[in-house]
Amino acid sequence: MVGLPVLDSLLALVQEATTHEHAYVPFLPSWMILLPFIGFVVNGAVGYLGPDRRRLVSVVGPGVLGLSFLVAAVNLVLLMGVHDAEPVIRSYWTWMEVGQLRIEAALQLDQLSVIMALVVTCVSFIIHVYSIGYMREDPGYARYFSFLNLFVFFMLVLVLAANFALMFVGWEGVGLCSYLLIGFWFTEPAKADAGQKAFIVNRIGDFGFLVAMFALFAYLGTLDFQAVFAIAPRAFEYGGAAITLITLFLFLGCTGKSAQIPLYVWLPDAMHGPTPVSALIHAATMVTAGVYLVARTGVLFALAPLSMSVVAVVGAVTATFAATIAVQQFDIKRVIAYSTISQIGYMFLAVGVGAYTAGIFHLATHAFFKALLFLASGAVIHAMHHALEHVGAEAGEDVTQDMRNMGGLVSYLPTTFRAAWIGALALAGIFPLAGFFSKDEIIWSAGARGQTVLWVLALLTALLTAGYITRWLVMVFHGASRVEEGARRHLHAAPTVMLVALALLAVGSVASGWVNVPEAVPLLPEFTWLHQFLHPSFAAAEHVLVEHMGEAAQAAPLGGGEGTWAMLSTIAALLVVIFTFMALRGKKYAAAREAAEPGGLWRPLYRKWYVDELYDLVIVRPFKALCRFSWRVIDQGLIDGALVDGVAYTTRFGGWVVSRFQTGYVGTYVLIIVLGVLIILGALAL
Amino acid sequence: MLIQSLVLSAVLFAIGVAGVLLRRNAIVMFMCIELMLNAVNLFLVAVSRYAGIEGQIFVMFVMTVAAAEAAVGLAIIISIFRHYESVDVRNFRLLRW
Numbered sequence: 001m002v003g004l005p006v007l008d009s010l011l012a013l014v015q016e017a018t019t020h021e022h023a024y025v026p027f028l029p030s031w032m033i034l035l036p037f038i039g040f041v042v043n044g045a046v047g048y049l050g051p052d053r054r055r056l057v058s059v060v061g062p063g064v065l066g067l068s069f070l071v072a073a074v075n076l077v078l079l080m081g082v083h084d085a086e087p088v089i090r091s092y093w094t095w096m097e098v099g100q101l102r103i104e105a106a107l108q109l110d111q112l113s114v115i116m117a118l119v120v121t122c123v124s125f126i127i128h129v130y131s132i133g134y135m136r137e138d139p140g141y142a143r144y145f146s147f148l149n150l151f152v153f154f155m156l157v158l159v160l161a162a163n164f165a166l167m168f169v170g171w172e173g174v175g176l177c178s179y180l181l182i183g184f185w186f187t188e189p190a191k192a193d194a195g196q197k198a199f200i201v202n203r204i205g206d207f208g209f210l211v212a213m214f215a216l217f218a219y220l221g222t223l224d225f226q227a228v229f230a231i232a233p234r235a236f237e238y239g240g241a242a243i244t245l246i247t248l249f250l251f252l253g254c255t256g257k258s259a260q261i262p263l264y265v266w267l268p269d270a271m272h273g274p275t276p277v278s279a280l281i282h283a284a285t286m287v288t289a290g291v292y293l294v295a296r297t298g299v300l301f302a303l304a305p306l307s308m309s310v311v312a313v314v315g316a317v318t319a320t321f322a323a324t325i326a327v328q329q330f331d332i333k334r335v336i337a338y339s340t341i342s343q344i345g346y347m348f349l350a351v352g353v354g355a356y357t358a359g360i361f362h363l364a365t366h367a368f369f370k371a372l373l374f375l376a377s378g379a380v381i382h383a384m385h386h387a388l389e390h391v392g393a394e395a396g397e398d399v400t401q402d403m404r405n406m407g408g409l410v411s412y413l414p415t416t417f418r419a420a421w422i423g424a425l426a427l428a429g430i431f432p433l434a435g436f437f438s439k440d441e442i443i444w445s446a447g448a449r450g451q452t453v454l455w456v457l458a459l460l461t462a463l464l465t466a467g468y469i470t471r472w473l474v475m476v477f478h479g480a481s482r483v484e485e486g487a488r489r490h491l492h493a494a495p496t497v498m499l500v501a502l503a504l505l506a507v508g509s510v511a512s513g514w515v516n517v518p519e520a521v522p523l524l525p526e527f528t529w530l531h532q533f534l535h536p537s538f539a540a541a542e543h544v545l546v547e548h549m550g551e552a553a554q555a556a557p558l559g560g561g562e563g564t565w566a567m568l569s570t571i572a573a574l575l576v577v578i579f580t581f582m583a584l585r586g587k588k589y590a591a592a593r594e595a596a597e598p599g600g601l602w603r604p605l606y607r608k609w610y611v612d613e614l615y616d617l618v619i620v621r622p623f624k625a626l627c628r629f630s631w632r633v634i635d636q637g638l639i640d641g642a643l644v645d646g647v648a649y650t651t652r653f654g655g656w657v658v659s660r661f662q663t664g665y666v667g668t669y670v671l672i673i674v675l676g677v678l679i680i681l682g683a684l685a686l
Numbered sequence: 687m688l689i690q691s692l693v694l695s696a697v698l699f700a701i702g703v704a705g706v707l708l709r710r711n712a713i714v715m716f717m718c719i720e721l722m723l724n725a726v727n728l729f730l731v732a733v734s735r736y737a738g739i740e741g742q743i744f745v746m747f748v749m750t751v752a753a754a755e756a757a758v759g760l761a762i763i764i765s766i767f768r769h770y771e772s773v774d775v776r777n778f779r780l781l782r783w
Contacts (some may be wrong), residue, residue: 664782666715666775670706 009462024078026109028094032071033107033156037573039064039149047142052464054141056379061145062128065152069121075114078125081392085110087226089162090311092588096165100221108162108225112360116159116292119364120285122508123371124152130375130501133494144184146282151177155285159292164213166294170457171209171257175202177229181281182273191272197374198266205256205263212249215242225386229299229540235616236303238548242257251314254290259341260348261318265612267341271333272397275378278333283340283374284367291347291363294354298541304356305548312352316446316454316461319345321326321609327471328598328605331401334376336624339427340370342461346442349458353544354552355445356538357531362442365434368508369426373469375502376420379494380406380476383413387490402592403472408481408600412491417477424473428466428577431570434513440566441516447565448552459569466573470580546552672681698725712763712773719759723752729767 042060046053087110095105116499128148135144154177175198183195213220216645217223219242220231236243236435254260259267259282270282281287293312294301301308319342326338343366350359381400399405410417426433440461447455481488493499516530560568589595607613660670662673692744698721705718727745767773 424720662782664779666778667707672709674703 013408024082026090027074027078028071029090029107029109029160031095032068033153033160035064036153036156040146040153042476043142043146044147045320047146057142057145058132061149062125062132064149065121065125065128069125072114074123075395077240079114079164080533081109085180087179089226091320099184101217103163103165103223105166106162107160109160110537111534112295115360115534117156119367120152120155120159120424123284123367125282126501126504127276127371131276133498134378135274137539147177147180151181151281158289162225164216168213171289172206174289175199176287178281181277182270184273184277185281185358194269194272196325198421201263201266201350202256207255208249208252212246212253215246220573231656232299232303233544238303239305243300244304244306247304248310250297251311251430254293255314255423257286258290258312258344260345261321264318264341265615268334268337271337274335275374275381279371279374280332282337283370287340287344291351291388292345293357294351295619297361298356298538299544302541302544308354310351312454313452315345315348316457319349319461320457323461323468324605325608327464328602330403330592332380332403332476333401335468336373336377339465339469342465346439346458349446349454350442353446353449353451354542355442356541357534358438358445360534361530362423363437365512368505368512369423369434371482372419372423372502372505372509373427375505376416376423379413379498379502382494383491387487390490391487393487399592403475404484404592404595407478407479410477413493415493415499416502419506420473420477422506422509424469427469428573429462429570430460430574434509436570437513437516440569443569444562453507462569462573463576466576467580470577471584474581475589482589482591493541493563688732688736692729695729695732696723698728710774712775716759716763720752720756722728722755723748
């Protein structure tokens with residue numbers, strides 16, 4: 001299916017390498033996108049035609065992603081070989097041309113998009129592999145894989161698009177797939193509702209994206225990224241109202257897609273989907289689209305200092321806020337969901353203070369260790385579900401995912417246990433795992449840009465993160481087992497294919513941080529590869545920033561350099577991990593069914609700061625009342641009653657009046673005819 | 687002569703109209719319609735003496751149509767009679783609201 005073009009291109013590659021041409025020529029960029037789409041079509045067709053072709057699906061589903069990943073990797077290598085390569089635009093056809101508006105179906109390949117594509121395809125591939133094991137017994141196997149492939153297709157469209165309109169296609173597409181996959185088990189109302197909630201909340205954000213896009217076109221007359229970023233610094237006044245509003249609307253889109261305050265509420269509910277979906281869409285890829293968008297439109301944000309501050313503040317506040325909620329959740333996936341919101345907050349903090357590379361860096365490392373944590377949860381849920389089902393106990397989501405029903409799983413799921421620890425330490429930012437490098441760079445960037453409050457919030461969040469993820473580990477894997485007595489010996493490790501995926505992600509969680517060792521960490525060689533690599537993508541935005549705000553400081557608000565604070569924070573995080581571990585290891589938890597709601601100070605955290613209740617009161621209820629009013633009064637009363645029925649009644653009454661003349665007597669008719677003739681004759685005579 | 691002919695035709699037509707309006711027997715009503723037709727024929731013939739031959743040609747058409755109408759009308763009346771055993775039009779009021 002891909003044999004010939006691949007061969008041809010490889011030959012061309014070899015020729016290129018031998019002729020030493022120093023320009024970046026993309027390698028099959030369209031195939032990177034097309035492959036997942038082919039997978040979607042094939043798996044979708046299999047789902048319709050032969051429900052039992054599981055082997056074909058198992059090969060095609062992850063296979064196309066593997067090939068796509070290879071294409072992305074080749075492109076990365078090609079790009080690395082070229083110093084400061086210009087973005088390459090590959091235009092395929094004109095999508096629409098209306099008056100001044102001309103939108104090409106074009107892909108933009110530059111350092112940022114290629115590295116994003118690489119992260120997306122890599123994590124997706126591993127999660128696809130994991131899904132083979134996780135979804136093995138599901139009747140919707142082919143449907144699941146076709147949706148997953150479609151999601152990756154849209155995500156790559158989003159990442160590689162060369163203009164706002166095409167990016168919006170991907171933006172909406174991933175939202176659609178998210179909806180389809182959250183509600184994958186749509187026969188259960190709670191899950192279908194969660195899918196709708198995600199979709200509806202996202203619509204609010206999409207509205208912001210659309211408004212920003214329209215405004216950009218109105219001001220600049222183009223939607224191509226390159227053109228927009230070239231014109232914008234001259235077309236917009238620095239800090240002016242227009243650019244500020246445009247970027248704020250863009251950021252509204254980001255808060256929806258990336259689950260930030262105030263639109264984060266859909267993400268915890270999205271955990272009703274299959275766990276690999278949570279890992280792929282709601283942790284590793286789609287939810288980071290907002291960060292990508294801010295980084296991509298860095299020039300625009302750099303022109304609007306107010307919007308930058310909003311992004312940074314929302315990011316930092318969300319990070320802390322979500323981390324506090326994660327401290328008191330009992331659902332194994334919900335803890336990690338809030339953790340995701342919190343970590344994406346970090347990324348927004350980074351891009352909000354102009355540390356674009358740090359944001360993208362954390363995006364990449366987070367993709368690995370968060371996917372790892374989710375998949376480890378998936379393995380635990382898988383084991384719990386099978387064990388409980390085996391003994392005939394209740395095995396619903398609320399039972400199998402509640403950490404109060406777990407504990408002591410270390411002896412039953414040793415591999416998962418190790419993977420989870422690696423993921424957790426990476427998340428907590430413990431040296432030398434991935435999270436250490438990326439998170440500390442963000443915290444440092446906030447301090448270096450003089451945002452003292454945000455810097456403190458970020459540090460606080462780092463400690464909270466270490467705390468809640470250790471609590472998560474202890475509750476799931478350590479202490480006495482709280483699994484039902486009879487079910488305990490039926491707990492069994494996940495299928496090999498799932499463990500392989502865990503191992504791959506664990507390697508990524510360890511290794512991915514080393515692509516960018518900060519300059520000032522003592523005893524380590526300076527290796528800022530990612531910074532140098534991504535520099536061309538962010539040069540324009542950084543230029544604007546430096547021009548107006550000056551260089552970033554070299555010392556933290558409280559003094560001390562990057563290395564010092566990185567060491568301090570990792571030591572503090574380690575202390576929190578150890579302290580939490582010691583404090584909770586011996587703690588007894590009542591099983592979920594008997595457990596009382598946490599009291600005192602914990603209750604607001606357990607109840608998620610009552611935000612869902614607040615939204616219910618302020619938005620959902622008034623909206624429902626409005627809907628009821630429209631339904632009962634406007635629709636049923638005015639439109640159905642007055643208009644539709646009214647017209648019918650009037651017509652019927654008119655008909656009744658006229659039908660009185662229809663007596664059925666011939667004589668009457670004749671009389672009327674004669675009278676008519678006489679009237680006409682009389683009128684003529686006059 | 688013309689005046690007398692026109693008066694006669696008008697009188698015949700009026701009798702026909704009055705018959706249709708006042709009588710309830712379908713056969714009689716039918717005959718009254720024929721009377722009206724022939725009143726018109728008489729009028730046309732009388733006028734054609736002064737205004738040209740077209741009136742007489744028209745009379746031929748009217749008589750043909752009247753013959754056809756008589757055939758169809760009588761057939762209808764006969765079938766109605768077979769059904770109702772009556773030709774009183776007051777009994778026939780199916781075509782009402």
